[in-house]
Amino acid sequence: MGLLDKMKAKLGPAKDKAVGLAKEHEEKIDHGLDKVARTVDQKTKGKYSEKIQSGTGRAKEGLHKFAGKDDGTGGTQGTDDTGTPPAPGAGGPPAG
Template identity: 60%
Template structure:
């Protein structure tokens, strides 16, 4: 058994636990990501809105994959497309 196989075997129980937590609390995680993105967007006065949206979308996609919500099979193929990023809020008036 190689080092990588040994590491995967040791991390598998943790991955299963995290996956279960992501399934159980997915809506709270998604809400937290949206809330954090909104705060950062407001603090940067909309200067990085598209980058914030991209990052939030990627984080949500990773969370969905971790929770096995998107129909990912063992080969990594997905049945459904990733969710679109949240709509951006207009920059605050100066």
């Protein structure tokens, strides 16, 4: 077993715990990101509002991805709103 394999084996449980905590507290983390964004926007008097909104959105996307959720804006290419691949001939790639 190489060094990299040993590191992965030790970090696996830590990652699983972090994912579990992110899932459990996702709503609180979302709220905290919004609160921080508002505070920073107020402190900068709106000068960086666009960048703050963009950064907050990216942080939330990362949180949802890390927690194992997808809001439907990415990662579902080739599926419909239910996550099911389209039927052949229903606008999807040709069958065969």
